[in-house]
Amino acid sequence: MSEDGIIIFRKGSGQNPVKMAIVGCGGMGCNTLRSIRVPDGVKTIAIGGNRQEIAGTRADVELVISQDDAMASAKSKPSRYASNDAEMELSYILKEYDMVFPVAGLGGNTGGWMVSLVGRAAKLAKTTPIALVTTPLNAEGREKRHRSTEQLEALRNWTSAIIFKNDQILKEVPNLPLEKAFRVMNKVVVAPIDELSGLDKGNFKDMRGMFRKSHIFRMDAAEWRGDNPTFAINEEFRRSDWLSLQVLEPKCAIFFIKGFGVNEGLAAEFAEDFAKSAKQEIPMLACLDDSKATKEIKVTAIIGL
Numbered sequence: 001m002s003e004d005g006i007i008i009f010r011k012g013s014g015q016n017p018v019k020m021a022i023v024g025c026g027g028m029g030c031n032t033l034r035s036i037r038v039p040d041g042v043k044t045i046a047i048g049g050n051r052q053e054i055a056g057t058r059a060d061v062e063l064v065i066s067q068d069d070a071m072a073s074a075k076s077k078p079s080r081y082a083s084n085d086a087e088m089e090l091s092y093i094l095k096e097y098d099m100v101f102p103v104a105g106l107g108g109n110t111g112g113w114m115v116s117l118v119g120r121a122a123k124l125a126k127t128t129p130i131a132l133v134t135t136p137l138n139a140e141g142r143e144k145r146h147r148s149t150e151q152l153e154a155l156r157n158w159t160s161a162i163i164f165k166n167d168q169i170l171k172e173v174p175n176l177p178l179e180k181a182f183r184v185m186n187k188v189v190v191a192p193i194d195e196l197s198g199l200d201k202g203n204f205k206d207m208r209g210m211f212r213k214s215h216i217f218r219m220d221a222a223e224w225r226g227d228n229p230t231f232a233i234n235e236e237f238r239r240s241d242w243l244s245l246q247v248l249e250p251k252c253a254i255f256f257i258k259g260f261g262v263n264e265g266l267a268a269e270f271a272e273d274f275a276k277s278a279k280q281e282i283p284m285l286a287c288l289d290d291s292k293a294t295k296e297i298k299v300t301a302i303i304g305l
């Protein structure tokens with residue numbers, strides 16, 4: 001259903017779900033595979049610069065790809081052909097999936113470049129990639145920050161990306177040791193896969209279309225139990241440091257709206273209120289899920305910038 005430029009659908013029956021895979025890349029990506037519960041039906045692929053990095057990920061597919069190959073892919077020109085054997089091999093593996101999610105921490109020498117390699121392989125495989133990446137902590141220094149920017153510039157050529165700032169998690173859980181805070185962050189980073197898993201093939205085109213409207217996305221989630229959830233949740237998004245809507249203008253928005261009795265009317269109202277953050281009309285999509293009898297309404301917003 002479409003209302004005033006917003007596409008609204010209900011989360012599918014699970015009869016004909018989109019096929020998805022998480023691709024853990026490098027240290028952070030493989031850590032993520034170790035620290036999360038993988039949503040039902042989602043496959044896992046671990047790519048490391050060496051065997052050690054992949055160990056213990058229990059991934060369905062494991063690949064070792066050199067840093068040199070990863071960087072060469074990231075820096076190569078657009079082409080209908082694979083730029084190296086690693087890209088070619090991966091493209092055969094990715095053909096099985098409709099959507100793949102490379103996960104990496106930008107700033108290192110491995111995973112951040114691999115995201116580009118996965119994006120290129122996905123293109124060859126005619127699969128939709130959506131990267132889930134973190135940017136390094138300020139405290140990690142200039143070199144990492146600089147490399148992170150370079151990697152982001154490269155990967156934009158091949159894939160859309162949802163970007164999470166590692167610094168943000170330290171603000172929210174300041175008392176946790178770094179390793180634990182990272183583990184919390186790794187669960188946040190894969191939240192989009194939780195939301196998208198089980199997506200019906202019939203709605204895939206609309207979802208994919210929305211992810212093509214921008215290269216860079218940000219995400220936040222908020223929940224509200226009580227009167228006027230539309231206003232309360234939108235207020236939280238307007239103030240959110242994860243979305244930074246005070247300084248960045250949204251180009252498109254995807255909402256996952258969950259809760260008992262959520263319906264098209266609520267979604268349309270929610271989107272209308274959200275749209276006040278944008279100076280012009282923006283394309284929006286809402287995916288409704290009323291399958292769990294929760295009293296609160298939870299909205300996960302993925303905003304294209």
Ligand SMILES: Nc1nc2c(ncn2[C@@H]2O[C@H](COP(=O)(O)OP(=O)(O)OP(=O)(O)O)[C@@H](O)[C@H]2O)c(=O)[nH]1
Pocket residue numbers: 025026027028029031032049104105106107108109110111112134135136137140144166182183185186
């Ligand atoms: N959220 C999160 N971030 C991490 C984690 N591990 C590392 N990072 C971040 O990711 C950046 C890159 O680190 P790695 O993933 O270890 O780097 P790599 O891609 O393996 O590259 P090299 O280790 O340099 O070969 C770091 O600078 C951190 O900011 C993790 O488990 N969770």
Ligand SMILES: [Mg+2]
Pocket residue numbers: 026027028108110
């Ligand atoms: Mg590493």
